[in-house]
Ligand SMILES: Cc1cc2nc3c(=O)[nH]c(=O)nc-3n(C[C@H](O)[C@H](O)[C@H](O)COP(=O)(O)O)c2cc1C
């Protein structure tokens with residue numbers, strides 16, 4: 001694999017993919033303000049290295065929701081991997097397992113969870129709570145039986161974001177022969193029925209999260225909590241972690257970058273829940289900045305799709321290897337022996353930004 005960076009890999013993926021599929025993956029909602037903000041926020045935040053601390057080679061392994069993982073980089077849930085590569089989520093799962101990284105399987109995965117479990121790596125499962133609780137409960141049992149280690153419940157989608165690239169391209173559905181495999185209810189003999197559509201419901205409340213808490217003993221992370229008041233409410237509902245995420249700029253547009261919102265959420269929670277951050281992470285230095293602001297780990301969405309499109313399993317492995325080595329280098333250059341050594345004292349806002357923030 002030749003790409004020296006995730007951005008180079010993205011350019012290659014763009015040249016290989018059907019433009020409609022590229023747009024489906026790359027696009028955001030409305031004017032794509034949040035989409036751009038996510039990467040910009042990392043570029044605007046500087047790092048100030050510490051020197052001569054003698055910390056040696058940095059360690060990246062850590063605990064995430066009861067899983068010992070090799071690196072604080074999680075694969076975020078993304079739909080439809082078979083549109084990127086014929087082996088789809090199977091290739092992603094094998095690459096994640098080999099790297100010791102968690103794969104969060106999307107509810108809109110084009111491969112069934114049972115097949116992904118065969119790769120042997122730690123899996124989390126992303127859930128859109130369905131108004132039909134019977135269906136949701138049956139799916140949770142299926143996910144538990146497959147050995148998933150946690151549920152990631154996406155709460156930023158009471159309605160689907162308006163993605164104008166897809167509207168312009170007329171992308172409405174998966175091609176024949178592909179569907180959201182986990183939406184096919186299992187019959188009594190294990191046979192799979194036709195896939196149900198995923199429902200996005202504006203009627204969901206915290207009571208639904210509390211119902212899920214009573215329904216499973218798996219750890220639960222809520223994905224898409226961005227307001228400090230909601231973070232505090234999440235504590236009361238008994239969840240185990242939060243994903244600080246604006247859905248890669250695909251839901252409410254003009255939401256600030258998660259990186260910008262992270263400090264307020266970390267303050268509100270005071271360490272009572274682990275925070276994961278996604279949106280715009282493209283470099284090891286980006287991951288380090290999020291860790292320094294209090295994230296336990298970061299998650300990556302699109303880069304995995306680009307890796308998959310370019311090289312299947314090897315492409316995803318390359319994405320994880322690039323980020324791993326970049327994060328190791330960034331930690332070393334900042335005098336950190338692990339993410340625990342990284343704090344906000346490593347960060348620098350431009351003078352312009354400092355003035356703006358204090359005015
Ligand atoms: C093509 C695509 C599909 C996605 N599918 C899902 C999904 O099924 N469930 C979900 O919770 N988030 C989904 N997301 C959002 C990602 O989990 C994640 O929040 C986002 O991609 C992170 O930003 P990044 O792509 O800049 O890394 C999707 C994102 C993309 C780009």
Ligand SMILES: CCCCCCC(=O)C(=O)O
Nearest residue numbers: 078079108180198247250
């Ligand atoms: C009808 C299937 C919807 C899949 C949702 C995937 C997603 O969250 C995204 O951002 O795209």
